Amino acid sequence: MDSQNIEKKPVVKRESKNKIKVDFDRSPLKDRLKAKFLSTYFLTKVIFTIFRLVLMVGISYIVLFPFITKISGSFMAPEDFVDVTVLLIPKTFSIDIYRAIFTELGYWEAFGNTFILSFSTALVQTFICALIGYGFAKFKFRFRGAIFMLVMLTMIIPHQTMRLSMDMQFRYFDIFGIVRLLKGGGIEFFGFNLADISEGVGDFFEKLNVLPDEIKFGRYMKQIGTQQVAQYRVDMDITQAGINLSGTYFPFILLSLGGLAFKNGLYIFMLRQFFRGIPDELEESAYMDGAGTLRTFIQIILPLSIPMMVTVFMFAFCWQWTDVFYTTMFFPTSATPFLVKIVSLPTPASLITDFAGTDLYNTAIRNTCGLMIILPLVLVYAIFGQRFLVQGIEHSGIAN
Amino acid sequence: MTENKALLKPKRKKIASLDRRKARAGWFFILPFLIGFVLIYLPMVYESLLMSFHKINYVSETGGAGYSLEYIGLGNYLDAFTANQAFSQALVSGLKQLAFDVPAILIFSLFMAVMLNQKMAGRAVFRAIFFVPVILSTGIMETIASSDILFENADGSGGIDTGTGTSASNDLVSVMDFEQLFANMKVGTEIVSYVATAVNNIFDIVNRSGVQMLIFLAALQSISPAIYESCKIDGATAWETFWKITFPMISPMILVNGVYTIIDAFTSSDNVVMSYINGVYGGGPGAATPSGGNAQSLASAMYWIYFLMVILIVAVIASIFSAFVFYQRKND
Numbered sequence: 001m002d003s004q005n006i007e008k009k010p011v012v013k014r015e016s017k018n019k020i021k022v023d024f025d026r027s028p029l030k031d032r033l034k035a036k037f038l039s040t041y042f043l044t045k046v047i048f049t050i051f052r053l054v055l056m057v058g059i060s061y062i063v064l065f066p067f068i069t070k071i072s073g074s075f076m077a078p079e080d081f082v083d084v085t086v087l088l089i090p091k092t093f094s095i096d097i098y099r100a101i102f103t104e105l106g107y108w109e110a111f112g113n114t115f116i117l118s119f120s121t122a123l124v125q126t127f128i129c130a131l132i133g134y135g136f137a138k139f140k141f142r143f144r145g146a147i148f149m150l151v152m153l154t155m156i157i158p159h160q161t162m163r164l165s166m167d168m169q170f171r172y173f174d175i176f177g178i179v180r181l182l183k184g185g186g187i188e189f190f191g192f193n194l195a196d197i198s199e200g201v202g203d204f205f206e207k208l209n210v211l212p213d214e215i216k217f218g219r220y221m222k223q224i225g226t227q228q229v230a231q232y233r234v235d236m237d238i239t240q241a242g243i244n245l246s247g248t249y250f251p252f253i254l255l256s257l258g259g260l261a262f263k264n265g266l267y268i269f270m271l272r273q274f275f276r277g278i279p280d281e282l283e284e285s286a287y288m289d290g291a292g293t294l295r296t297f298i299q300i301i302l303p304l305s306i307p308m309m310v311t312v313f314m315f316a317f318c319w320q321w322t323d324v325f326y327t328t329m330f331f332p333t334s335a336t337p338f339l340v341k342i343v344s345l346p347t348p349a350s351l352i353t354d355f356a357g358t359d360l361y362n363t364a365i366r367n368t369c370g371l372m373i374i375l376p377l378v379l380v381y382a383i384f385g386q387r388f389l390v391q392g393i394e395h396s397g398i399a400n
Numbered sequence: 401m402t403e404n405k406a407l408l409k410p411k412r413k414k415i416a417s418l419d420r421r422k423a424r425a426g427w428f429f430i431l432p433f434l435i436g437f438v439l440i441y442l443p444m445v446y447e448s449l450l451m452s453f454h455k456i457n458y459v460s461e462t463g464g465a466g467y468s469l470e471y472i473g474l475g476n477y478l479d480a481f482t483a484n485q486a487f488s489q490a491l492v493s494g495l496k497q498l499a500f501d502v503p504a505i506l507i508f509s510l511f512m513a514v515m516l517n518q519k520m521a522g523r524a525v526f527r528a529i530f531f532v533p534v535i536l537s538t539g540i541m542e543t544i545a546s547s548d549i550l551f552e553n554a555d556g557s558g559g560i561d562t563g564t565g566t567s568a569s570n571d572l573v574s575v576m577d578f579e580q581l582f583a584n585m586k587v588g589t590e591i592v593s594y595v596a597t598a599v600n601n602i603f604d605i606v607n608r609s610g611v612q613m614l615i616f617l618a619a620l621q622s623i624s625p626a627i628y629e630s631c632k633i634d635g636a637t638a639w640e641t642f643w644k645i646t647f648p649m650i651s652p653m654i655l656v657n658g659v660y661t662i663i664d665a666f667t668s669s670d671n672v673v674m675s676y677i678n679g680v681y682g683g684g685p686g687a688a689t690p691s692g693g694n695a696q697s698l699a700s701a702m703y704w705i706y707f708l709m710v711i712l713i714v715a716v717i718a719s720i721f722s723a724f725v726f727y728q729r730k731n732d
Contacts, residue, residue, distance in 0.1 A: 049520070052515060052518075052520065053520075055515070056515070056520075056522075056526045059512070059530070059602075059606060060526060060529045060530070062602060062603055062606050063529055063530065063532055063533060063606055063607075064529065064532070065551075065603075066537075066545060066548070066551050066603075067536075069548075069550055069551045070548075070550070070551070073550045128432050128433075131429050131430075131432060132429065132430050132432060132433045134429055135425075135426050135427075135428070135429025135430040136426075136429075136430060138426075139422050139423060139425055139426025139429065140419070140422065140423060140426065141422075141423035141424075141426040141427055142423070144426070147430065147433075147434070150437060151433065154437070154441060155663065156663055156711065156714070157445065157707060158666070158667035158674075158703075158707070160667070160674065160677070160678070160703060161448060161700070161703040161704065161707050162444045162445060162447075162448040163448075163681060163699075163700075163703075164447075164448065164451055164681075164696050164697075164699075164700055165443075165444045165445075165446075165447035165448040165450075165451060165700075166444050166448075168447065169440065169443065169444050169447070254436075254440065255436070255440065257432060257436060258432055258433060258435060258436015258437065258439075258440055258441070259432055259433040259436055260433075260436050260437070260440060260441050266611075266660075268433075293422075293425040293428070293429075294425075294428075297429075314535070315534075315535075318535045318536075318538070319538055319539065321539075322536075322538050322539030322540045322541055323538075323539045323540075324539050324540050324543060325539075339540075340539065340540040343540060343543070343544060359549065360549060360550060363547070363548060363549050363550050364550055366544055366547075367544060367548060367550060369544075370540060370541055370544040373540060373541075374536050374541065377535055377536060378536070381528075381532070381535050381536075
């Protein structure tokens with residue numbers, strides 16, 4: 001804009017009661033457009049925006065493409081899989097796979113079980129992890145750092161490492177050998193078997209004759225043979241030791257109650273970081289008003305941290321929902337169906353074909369099972385999840 | 401003076417008791433973890449270690465089977481290395497994979513977090529899409545994806561019969577193209593092949609960098625805009641601002657994410673070593689024939705070897721990088 005133009009006074013073009021339109025004498029439109037659009041600033045900005053958009057769309061495509069192929073494959077009839085001209089859009093539209101999943105694979109029963117399991121564990125985990133995270137965030141006590149390292153340790157050691165012992169732990173569940181003691185077995189803790197004491201106690205209970213029969217007959221049997229076998233759950237009728245929690249929801253609930261379940265270390269870390277961001281004055285004023293720590297936590301802190309809690313709940317819910325490791329470990333038989341198990345079931349009878357593309361068709365069936373498993377999660381995520389996810393993480397102050 | 405002291409003393413005592421009360425409350429809050437850790441977790445870790453030194457004798461195979469342990473010392477550990485060459489191979493390739501994946505995931509997630517932090521049209525949509533894998537591509541979906549030949553078909557040249565499946569035509573870019581592209585630039589061939597492989601594995605990398613992206617995004621949000629403003633006034637370019645402001649400010653999160661990525665990479669079930677050991681545990685294909693112990697105890701020993709290696713790596717990396725991490729506040 002030239003200096004002479006600016007010195008000219010603005011011309012009033014139109015004036016009404018509460019509006020005034022003023023026309024400044026500006027440089028001509030052509031010059032103005034030139035100045036705006038031919039600058040290097042504008043050009044770099046345009047190039048950068050286009051580059052960014054392409055990148056974003058491209059990566060979105062990469063993320064969504066597997067789902068697109070799964071969806072398109074799920075609507076194909078068997079003959080489409082041997083047709084080279086069919087890639088993504090089915091030529092012979094069919095919903096046989098969906099029908100078979102609902103009617104033959106017992107979708108709804110598995111859905112119900114999975115929902116109960118995921119919902120209950122996620123609820124317990126969210127609350128327990130919030131409790132633990134709050135304890136680490138707001139209170140100073142001795143060994144706090146060391147104990148927090150233990151929390152991290154539970155996250156670092158993969159549960160696969162303890163697969164066998166975890167399985168055994170819950171198959172023959174026992175705390176400090178109390179159950180076994182009641183049954184007349186040996187007390188063992190960390191491998192030290194106090195068989196003699198328990199013999200005495202077992203005898204004592206037997207004499208009292210207060211125990212139900214099925215417990216009483218599970219007497220600890222003496223060491224068999226002369227070979228030096230480790231005195232660890234040895235030579236006793238193991239089926240009588242402890243309570244068998246395998247095939248129930250208890251292993252999940254117990255692990256969740258201890259903040260030890262799948263990825264709970266991460267949740268504790270997230271919540272701790274979040275609570276650290278909440279100013280101490282809030283709690284102090286609550287203490288002033290005479291509230292205890294637990295009450296302050298439940299009535300003041302929890303309502304504040306709903307976005308973060310929803311985020312953690314959603315993680316816990318979704319990761320439990322799709323989890324294979326724990327579900328197959330604690331429910332080894334097919335007596336209680338779960339959604340993750342419908343994938344490995346044999347092909348439904350109505351879908352068995354002798355077409356050439358059987359492998360591809362079976363893959364499509366498996367993919368469709370996968371789709372049906374995650375469909376509820378997609379709904380959860382789409383309806384309220386992603387809003388809270390980003391919000392919760394944004395306000396979490398994880399970085400502090 | 402003495403009166404003053406007498407007046408002050410009870411006051412101080414009261415403060416101490418409040419501290420003690422708060423400490424007690426702290427113990428109360430973490431009580432669930434402590435109980436669970438001592439009663440459930442420690443015995444499990446202990447048993448798992450114990451089993452790796454023993455041979456498990458199953459008492460009866462049918463029904464509720466029992467077992468007893470027979471001490472065989474380091475037999476399982478020796479077996480893992482001597483009787484199974486495949487384990488050492490898997491270990492080496494697993495660690496190689498780790499060394500490849502971690503920087504790629506970190507760089508990618510940081511880059512995407514910076515992108516997603518900018519104001520642009522459809523940001524919410526892109527964010528929602530990018531976090532989809534965090535929720536959906538876990539557990540069973542990983543298992544399904546690993547044998548998804550339909551996806552491979554659609555992803556590749558399009559024909560049904562692609563033969564072995566992993567032909568060169570399926571790659572997005574080939575290393576050769578990249579080498580030609582970078583021939584005139586003075587960069588090493590290692591970097592070129594690294595980038596080419598990273599681009600070809602982009603799907604894998606995108607899928608596994610969701611949580612890291614979230615953490616970086618949160619870190620970026622927590623940087624005060626005032627700092628950027630003052631930088632802009634001082635005439636810093638975007639490039640300078642990134643390296644002088646953004647990078648140091650989020651360096652603690654780079655450390656956290658690095659450790660998380662390593663742990664996540666080596667605990668995921670599609671990891672080479674993990675799937676190998678899982679195979680050994682289940683006695684499936686690729687299972688080794690143990691000479692002294694049996695499959696499960698051998699697998700336990702392998703898990704522990706692998707775990708110790710990774711914890712060593714994590715410790716070394718964390719200690720090196722924590723020297724470079726910049727903390728804005730010293731305490732807490």
